[in-house]
Amino acid sequence: MTTPQAPAPNVLGIVHIAIAVSDLPHQIGFWQQVLGFTLDGTAEVGGSLPEDETGVPGLRSRIAQLTRDGLSVELYQPTAPESRQTYRPTPADIGSWHLALRVTDLDELVRVSGEWGWRVRGRVAVVEEGPGPIGARLVYLTNADGTILEFVELPSR
Secondary structure: OOOOOOOOOOOOOOOOEEEEOOOHHHHHHHHHHOOOOEEEEEEEEEOHHHHHHHOOOOOEEEEEEEEEOOEEEEEEEEEEOOOOOOOOOOOOOOOOOOEEEEOOOHHHHHHHHHHOOOEEOOOOEEOOOOOOOOOOEEEEEEOOOOOEEEEEEOOOO
């Protein structure tokens, strides 16, 4: 594998991050009320487009598009096929991912997130050496769907 010397000319940017959820209305509420995202719209999709794109026969989903500060998040609740599974990786599992959000008042945000079913995976950690920002407070949260969020509270200057 080689390290590119310049940005890939064919990649223009990130369109969205998509997260499969089991309860779309509940997650829309959390992302709006706790994380401050704006709901741009909802839809139900199925048929050849999602089947062709994903290679999953019979795929149907309810979707919601939310944005904040230029970041677009698509929450989707698969409704078919029946054979779908729930994937609950740990941060050490290959294929796991998380979304890191810069926050203020990390402790209060953790408390409020708990009211929405999110729990702390480990504990709040403090960056004591680089490459991260020294003094930053970090915490991983997860929900019943297995989604992982990281809250990052930068030190005050």
